[in-house]
Amino acid sequence: MALPAAFFALFFAWPVAAIVGRGLKADGVWQFARLGEVVSDPDIAHVLWFTTWQALASTALTLLIALPGAYVFARFDFPGKQLLRAIVTVPFVLPTVVVGTAFLALLGRGGLLDQLWGVRLDTTVWAILLAHVFFNYAVVVRTVGGLWSQLDPRQEEAARVLGASRLAAWRTITLPALGPAVAAAALMVFLFTFTSFGVVQILGGPTFSTLEVEIYRQTAELLDLPTAAVLTIVQFAAVGLVLAVHAWTVRRRETALKLVDPAHTARRPRGAGQWTLLASVLAVVALLILLPVGVLIERSLDTPDGYGLGYYRALQDAGDNGSFLVPPIEAIGNSLQYALAATAIALLIGALAAAALTRRGGGRLVRAFDALLMLPLGVSAVTVGFGFLITLDHPPLDLRTSWILVPLAQALVGVPFVVRIMLPVLRAVDGRLREAAAVLGASPLRAWREVDLPLVRRALLIAAGFAFAVSLGEFGATVFIARPDHPTLPVAVARLLGRAGDLNYGQAMALSTILMVVCAVSLLVLERLRTDHSGEF
């Protein structure tokens, strides 16, 4: 617990407190009057209302669309399942500006919907909600599906034998067991959409604004630190409230479950009902995820002289394009290095935190720590970034120009994933197994290796996948200290899109496609990492 707490305090709590403190303290006097002024401003109230409303709606819609998907991925076997599971995570790494382009192509004027039915959704709230589902589908499918695939189906079957209807068996056996994972997924989706920035900017048009956008403007553009500080406190309060609700609903729910090897629980669908479910889930994935992704791929191949790989070839030379001192293609290596480092840090900190939270039962302090770990998801990146600037500026911790800052900042976002995905599984591990191992003379470490690790290995891999994807697609922290000779993929895409001309646009699309492929391949490799000595338990 000490290491995660120290990490969190140093790289999150201190910088954020420092920047908020600087905003609230003018001429050595605390300016609490600002709080009232800003909060009572009708414009701010409106922004807060819209932020909360769209986040709730996005979360509900994501759950509605993704839960059947979680079931299908957990319980059915079908060809291409692993590939598809990697592909649904791809949106996670795409820069929002690129996704915005794809969605505008589908939902905007002259887009697919417009041609078919004359419907235009751009600059409506629907475009924002759909894009949020697109980004967060994988969160639900992987978090909930991961646990679902390890639940023993025989328990439900036993209930059926005892005369429960199918629905009753599901409601009394499976649903309670899944509760914590669903709640965790919902919490993460909410926090993500609550702090949504690019999606709202691009698809909503300038008339929609979220708290995150306001904080960015006040901090980065206007340098109005007092207002930004108050907004950050408002953001804290809202996120804190949500975390409290989450903790309260989950508190009594996390119980020991009988976990089995996922390989035994999935089978081919049987009967018309199951086939229909599978088909409809696949149709949703195709429409919601494959279609926008397809638009980007199509544009990356659409050169002036017909379809071809011209833009991809152009990526291999730096040319006389001074934004890049290296060919853009080298961004792949940079991105992978950052992502590996960030994943390692996030796994270490997150796994330790999750282990500590499991061991310590449910004391108030522990629950508070659990909630605190989630905060980085609900706090504006610019607040943390500017906080870094004014706190990490003295040796030995002058990290402002150090490359390590990037994976550290990315790990801050990765840790909540690791904790949220591992915790339901760790808490489901029956403590008596550990006790039995201890009685038989195993050291605590050995007990952990023999008892916990086989059961949480899957969760660990899913968590690693997310931490990796978060880092691969992360843009905010990277932009702060991206070096021209070390661009990451999203930074390189943004740079290309920031210039006029056909070659730049085409290369941006090609690089986005490469980013998606890198993400999918990395996740597939992670899936393969599962060693095959998971015996019967």
Add this chain to the structure above:
Amino acid sequence: MRSTKRLAAGALAAVLGVATLAACGGSDGKKASGATGDKTVTLVSHDSFAASDAVLKAFTAQTGYTVKVLKSGDAGAALNQEILTKGSPRGDVFFGVDNTLLSRALDNGIFTPYTAKGLDRVSADVQLDRAKHRVTPIDTGDICVNYDKKYFADKKLSPPQSFDDLIKPEYKDLLVTENVATSSPGLGFMLGSVAKYGDEGWQDYWTKLKANGVKVVDGWEQAYNTDFSGSAGGKKAKGDRPLVVSYASSPPAEVIYADPKPTEAPTGVATGTCFRQTEFAGLLNGAKNEAGGKALLDFLISKKFQEDMPLQMFVDPVAKDAAVPAEFTKFGAKITNSASVAPDKIAKNRDQWVKTWSSLVLK
């Protein structure tokens, strides 16, 4: 808990291993600036800074200093980070304060005065801090409305040329611009209207522009690559706005970054709608390598850098002896009547103007 700690030690070692590996992949010493001795000079800038490798190497050959570039967000964000870290800067020289942000930078005292060598070759009208030389002008650019040549040729309509033209009925629903609050070309275009119509008149102008169907999107990328019908990206996205607020240097870029290269630019510039942007650089207060910083400032206005710059950043040089690339003269437009507003006036009114504009145009 003991187990957790032991595990932590092992895992920490593993992480450090990975981190070292990742670091080894890098090419240069990834130490914090200042720790690298006095042979490195650090340039802090916004995302759009670009210089060719050959030119940076020439600087090293000439002075012995290696340039390290740090980019941090857009122009406003990058400057504000310097203001926040005043006195303990991340680098030696800051590039990218433009005339709309100049007063904020000077009022916060983040620069040390320095008169760059060769400043006599730079025209006086861009030297906005001539009394103290806290900043040195490096480049100028013009924010202007671009038009899609093909659209107007097909419609047999002459493209608009001035602010006044844009509110005429024949150009209804054709213009896309950027949000003044979040985009520098958006802000520049608005400031252009302030210069043209005065403190009172500009609001009335925007009311008319709104009635004439101006579309506002959040950033330049979206306006130019998605909504504007004349750009390469916009053609693919089936953009339907033949007028966009962009730069005078955008048409040359459309030619340079096309393959095969067309004989004429697909877009043109409405020369009476321009706002002049001048970008400055300055020696940061508290710089660890002042000598290197001064050498770099000299270099930024040298003929070599000034001639390399246009095709890297799509801006015009300020040095009178620097030749402008042929593509600029052939495909771009020479802007002679660019509007401008005094930096202190911008600083004083900026927030209020942005608020007023938002309630006029966005609500």
